[in-house]
Amino acid sequence: MLKTTLARIAHPVERILDRVFLRQAPTNVVIDPYLGYATEDEILLRGRVLTSLRRTTPSPQASWWVNLRQMAGLFLTREVAERTVCCGDHSAVTDDEGYFTLHVPRGDARPGWFSADVSVDGGDPVTLEALVASSAAPFxxxxxxxxxxxxxxxxxxxxxxxxxxxxxxxxxxxxxxxxxxxxxxxxxxxxxxxxxxxxxxxxxxxxxxxxxxxxxxxxxxxxxxxxxxxxxxxxxxxxxxxxxxxxxxxxxxxxxxxxxxxxxxxxxxxxxxxxxxxxxxxxxxxxxxxxxxxxxxxxxxxxxxxxxxxxxxxxxxxxxxxxxxxxxxx
Incomplete structure (x- = not known):
């Protein structure tokens, strides 16, 4: 109950701040790919649409301060809501935090790793993967x-x-x-x-x-x-x-x-x-x-x-x- 109340207060505040500090809608967006999975009928391709990908450049000799700054940078993302993500004839719309799940028919996909090209707003495709489990697996x-x-x-x-x-x-x-x-x-x-x-x-x-x-x-x-x-x-x-x-x-x-x-x-x-x-x-x-x-x-x-x-x-x-x-x- 408390978290729901906080969400109702914080969500419009976050949207107002986005409008004030990020006035223009982003023109260049990218897909951050996540590994998906399959059900008996569908393959779920997952990811998130952002304005840019945040990656670290690790070094074994890096100080704790350098690592801290790089780790903090992973959270400085700008998520893109209400963008259409497509895989062939199948599509999904990103939520408030940029997440999406594409539901693709499993068809005759074999057990193992399934891959498919996915694009956002008709841009360059990104390959997403999903694990298709075999019903014959022991567990x-x-x-x-x-x-x-x-x-x-x-x-x-x-x-x-x-x-x-x-x-x-x-x-x-x-x-x-x-x-x-x-x-x-x-x-x-x-x-x-x-x-x-x-x-x-x-x-x-x-x-x-x-x-x-x-x-x-x-x-x-x-x-x-x-x-x-x-x-x-x-x-x-x-x-x-x-x-x-x-x-x-x-x-x-x-x-x-x-x-x-x-x-x-x-x-x-x-x-x-x-x-x-x-x-x-x-x-x-x-x-x-x-x-x-x-x-x-x-x-x-x-x-x-x-x-x-x-x-x-x-x-x-x-x-x-x-x-x-x-x-x-x-």
Whole structure:
């Protein structure tokens, strides 16, 4: 209720400021491409229309101050609303924050990565990609990012902010055991999706980190930190992650899900709720225990999931989980 009220106040203020400081409508616009995904009937191509793309130029020797300035620059974007984005005969209109989702019929698209050319207002096309999961896959993987695959310190607000804002794509650390785990999933042809409370502004930044560490590529579900008519910033971490899990389970009704996360940002609570909402769909939960480890409430939620018939692996790392992947698929 409070966020809705704030949104109703802040949204018109933001629009007035746009009119005052950005009087002319932008003539040159670009598409910031996001990795999409598929349902049984459609392929969802996703992206955002901006006046320009914001990218960093990382260096291993860069100071924390240089990294901070570059990271801050990723958020200095001008979004372009009410622009028409087309893929062949299919079109979508960008929302207040420039986001769009193009719904393209799946047709006979084969499992794997689907690509299509997309343009905004008839301009030069940009290639967007979407993951088409096979109904014959043993399961799908829905994984958190912070302190699950990417070392962040999200369980401590100050540590999280310092790590996130003062590192760059060449210095951020990926957990080697997470790479091994995800590669194990990939070897079993399981589609992998990533969910994070990080903003969409970091999509390309995260892709660079993942690629550098040879993590399997997967669609990301990040958060909108903008202001719309009904939204001030966005929902809670749990709301966002829960909604992404619901969407992916609906998109892949034939596949059970393996949920991967950590105990530092309420993942046990979120995953327990998903298990209760979707009986029989959650095949397994795998949790890292960063910092001081799982607290009493997390352990109670883990016990509840196990009572519901879900196997939960939890510990300081994923080292002992990888050999069990084949057993899960059988």
């Amino acid at each position: 799908m993987v829905i994984s958190d990012i912070d302190d699950t695959v990417l070392h962040t310190g999200a369980y401590s607000l100050l540590r999280n902010l310092w790590t996130s804002l003062t590192g760059n794509a060449l210095t951020r650390e990926i957990f080697p055991d997470a790479v091994a785990l995800m590669k194990g999933f990939e070897a079993l042809d399981a589609p992998i999706y990533f969910v994070s409370s990080s903003p969409w502004n970091l999509h390309y930044f995260l892709l660079r980190i993942f690629d550098r560490h040879d993590l399997p590529k997967g669609p990301m579900f990040l958060r909108d930190l903008g202001i719309s008519k009904t939204q001030f910033i966005s929902g809670t971490h749990g709301d966002h992650k829960g909604a992404a899990i619901d969407a992916l389970l609906a998109a892949n009704p034939a596949l059970p899900a393996v949920l991967v996360g950590d105990t530092g940002q309420h993942d046990p609570k979120v995953y327990l709720a998903a298990t209760e909402r979707h009986p029989g769909r959650i095949a397994r939960v795998i949790l890292r225990e960063p910092g001081k480890g799982a607290d009493r409430r997390d352990l109670a939620r883990i016990a509840q999931m196990e009572t519901l018939g879900v196997r939960v692996d939890h510990g300081p790392d994923y080292t002992d989980v990888s050999p069990e992947l084949v057993r899960l698929a059988s």
